[in-house]
Amino acid sequence: MPRAALASAVCAALAMTAAPATGAERVRLVFEVAAPAATPAEAVLWLAGNDAALGGWNPSGVRLTPLGGGRHVAAVEVERGAALEFKVTRGSWETVEKGPAGEEIANRTHRAERDDTVRVAVAAWRDQTAAAAPPRRSTVTGDVRRHDRFASVHVRPRDVLVWLPPGYEADRARRYPVLYVHDGNNVLDEATSFAGEWRLDETAGRMIAEGVLAPFIAVCVYNTPDRMFEYTPVRDAAGRGGGGPAYARFLIEELKPFVDRVYRTRRGPRDTGLLGSSLGGLISLAIAMERPDVFGLVGCVSPAAWWADRDLVRRAASAPRSLRVWVDIGTEESTPSAGRRAWLEDTRALVASLRSAGLSPDALAYEEVEGGRHHEAAWAARLDRILTFLIGPPRSRR
Known part of the structure; x- marks a missing residue:
């Protein structure tokens, strides 16, 4: 493509994808992306x-403009110094990029120190290499019950796994x-994970x-291609997201009654919690704030508190005092600048807002993990502390 045409495409992409100031x-x-030859023409x-x-890990976060010849381009604006992690997809995690033999690849990274061009060559796509890729070993332990394609009138059907405690x-x-765990x-399982697993079954079983x-039940609710939509309580300035209320209705009106009917649960809010990371942490706190009569325990792990210009940070100032809330963040999840969307600064603001709501020190735990990054391995490493706070030792349960 001629240089003038490339410049025009970049300008158009920037107009569509630039983040609000x-x-x-x-x-x-x-971002200039070279797609493999096997990429479907459409x-x-x-x-x-x-x-x-970059869409907050939405698999269809930023659309790239095709330039011809397998080349695609998009332009974004980010805070100077932002530590970016990203991947290329064809619109879903089922079509995310993979290594040449279909193997998993690490998140791509880029430190945004200056205006720059980030060139990426995709080797293969997940859906085209799944048969050739070596199967990943299942790591599930303990008594796990499957409920495949759990139906809902509010959201897409999805798989649900129920982990039952020893004994x-x-x-x-x-x-x-009961803890309802997003993503x-x-x-529980390396074989089904996006980039590693939390090891909840191993950690909880050992403890x-x-x-x-104390023994508890974990209801592991799969995500779907609508993850960003479902895990955000309101729309952002670009009109994205806002499906959280429908997801909440699915949990409260459909999934929880089923779990309470099939399994021996303690049904009150003091014994029922939500646990999630990133946008999953955001929606956990948002739902519990709206329905403290259902969910009294909240694990808000590495929350995307920046969503919709800190919407939840503002609303957390009126959080119900009955909630028991864990919040954490890794220091490497932030950007070096003091921008409003930095992970660390915005999580601190969220905690300050919760404290202003009157949550007691015993009911609000906050941990900053030095050097912690935004991925499953980091969350698995502190899961024992999260469970200790939310569930507690045996004699602390009523």
Whole structure:
């Protein structure tokens, strides 16, 4: 393509994808993506990444403009110094980029120090290499019950896994607290995870066996291609998201009654919680704030508090005092600037807002993880502390 045409395409892409100004110094990045020859001719390519300007890990976050010859381009504006992680997709995680043999690849990274061009060559797509890729070993442990394609009138159907604690079948009279965990495909099994798993089954099973954690039930709710829509309580300035209320109705009106009917649960809010990371952390707190009569426990892990210009930060100032909330963030999830959308600064603002609502120190735990990054391995490494706070040791349960 002639240079003038390329410049025109970049300008058009920037007009469509530039993030709203936040007062912090920003730089422009042009992403040039070379697609593999096997890419379908009609395919639309997207960027998905950890920054709001990259869609907040929505698999169809930023649309790339085709230039011909397998080349695609998009331009975004981000805060100077932002530590970006991203991948290229064809609109879903089922069509995310993979290595030449279909193997997993690490998130691509770029430090946004200046206006720059980021060149990416995609080797292969997940859906085209799944048969050739070596199967990933299942890492599920313990008693796990599957409920495939759980139907809903509010959201897409999805798989649900229910992890039962050791001894569940031995004591038929006992009832258990329940945690509903978002991104359930990343919680128990390496084989179904996007980029590693939380190891909840191994960690909780070990802690229960050691007598340091009360037995509980984990309901692992898979995500769908509508993840960003479902995990955001309101729309942002670009009109994205806002499906959180429908997702909440699915959990409250459909999934929880089913779980309470089929399994021996403790049904009150003091024994029922939500746990999630990133946008999953955001929606956990948002739903519990709206329905504290249903969910009293909240695990708000690495929350995307920047969503919709800190909407939840503002609303958290009136959070119900009955909630028990864990919030955490890794120090490497932020950008070096003090911009409003930086992960670290915005999470601190969220915690300050919760404290202003009157949550007691015993009911609000906050942890900053030095060097912590935004991925499943980091969340798995602190899951023991999260469970200890939310569920507690055996004698702390009523």
